[in-house]
Amino acid sequence: MDAAPLSDIRVLEFGHYIAGPFCGQILADQGADVIKVEPPEGDASRGTETLSYNDVYFHALNRNKRSVMLDLKSDAGQEALVALLRTADVVVTNYAVGIPERLGFGYAQVRDVNPRLVYVHASGFGNDSPYAKRPAFDGIIQAMSGLVHLTGEPDGMPMQAGLFVPDHVTGLYAALAVMFGLSRRGAAGEGSFTDLSMLDSMMSLLGPCLAEAVQLGVSPMRVGSKVRRSYAGTYTAADGYVYLAPMTLRMWTALAGVVDAPELLPYFAAPAADTRLDHRDELDRTIEAWTRAHPVAEVVARMGDVGVPCSPIFTVDALAADPHVRHRAMVRSIPLEGGDGEVIVPGSPLPVVGTAFSTGPPSIGQHTKEILGTAPDPDPAARPARSE
Known part of the structure; x- marks a missing residue:
């Protein structure tokens, strides 16, 4: 400065x-x-x-x-x-x-x-x-x-x-x-x-949660390691955990290719036809069946190669050592x-x-x-x- x-x-x-x-x-x-x-x-x-x-x-x-x-x-x-x-x-x-x-x-x-x-x-x-x-x-x-x-x-x-x-x-x-x-x-x-x-x-920091509760009559609840109202969340890998965020149609299509699960595609076939949140548990089981079979580093690398946002879940000591x-x-x-x-x-x-x-x-x-x-x-x- x-x-x-x-x-x-x-x-x-x-x-x-x-x-x-x-x-x-x-x-x-x-x-x-x-x-x-x-x-x-x-x-x-x-x-x-x-x-x-x-x-x-x-x-x-x-x-x-x-x-x-x-x-x-x-x-x-x-x-x-x-x-x-x-x-x-x-x-x-x-x-x-x-x-x-x-x-x-x-x-x-x-x-x-x-x-x-x-x-x-x-x-x-x-x-x-x-x-x-x-x-x-x-x-x-x-x-x-x-x-x-x-x-x-x-x-x-x-x-x-x-x-x-x-x-x-x-x-x-x-x-x-x-x-x-x-x-x-x-x-x-x-x-x-x-x-x-x-x-x-x-x-x-509550953002839309306040309007949900007061105006829409829907009390926001815990969603664990998932993200509320977005298809993103935490998955178990062979040696740890990863966070995946295939938010867009392109990312979802790429993810389906990496995990070799074409059955995922119909749930998000067009920008105006995203039904994934209605079937989240079922879809997550398919994705996690693949992530569980691969180490964190491989999951992150393969998702990164096709442009799907993905990150390890860092411990504090791992974060401190990150480049x-x-x-x-x-x-x-x-x-x-x-x-x-x-x-x-x-x-x-x-x-x-x-x-x-x-x-x-x-x-x-x-x-x-x-x-x-x-x-x-x-x-x-x-x-x-x-x-x-």
Whole structure:
């Protein structure tokens, strides 16, 4: 990148776990000076053992930031907070509703200090929801948003997604809200407040499912490894699984040739005569009888030769070794907190500043003196211990 888009923007991140820190990291990757404001005990997701699960979890969300440690329950902490707010452009928090106000950085409070602040508060349900005071972690939002209901086999239990989808989607929306707020400030010269709900963020992904349920009276159900309303899905191979998507007439005809099953052809004989979904189980059995007899690599290669979209079902370690992933630099490493060693993290799908992966997450309060001119003075017992 030539010029960092956010090099003149200072962000105060009052974040923990995923959504707030993920938003902050996206902004830091674009050159923003992201200051992680932490209590003496630090972000609740900090690890206490090097390269434990919690430690790598924290590293994957907090690189390239600076840390200020403030006890916001003290007068000195509040004075330092006001000084920080006066220098900031953006405040991002994913603390529960009511906590920012209790700790002195609610929107009405910070607006009095700096009316040009772009403020984004991500919470489970939003500040004005009847559920505002309910605790909401990623799994709660998965359960309420329809994601769990729509995931799993048709005759099986609803299943959670294998990743923290609502947390990350909300973090992405938070970063968008920051950019929209900065654009508005540039045009109108005033700050803004975005009340962002995790549940709302996930509902935005429902697409046609909402109309199906509310207008058409058809409640969408789980379809397992198939794709709803499209002829695509997962099939068992001799040594693993593949995903096949013979969506068009040409692809379907080619697939029938590869699996040597001309009896498939009448079910999709013309663009306006596609009856495959009405006979899906029967057709899938024919296709899978062939895929089960061939290894994944052969299935993918033979389908690829005739232009039928096909992919292995990657494990995470297989994905990390894939040539595309390596070529696109989506497996990166950053220094461990303290600089002794490194930890593997996902790359960014966007261009980022050159320092994005050269700086690991800060230790608690590492930059307090640098930013505020005062050294941290926490209760040593409150700091999490790290065992090397």
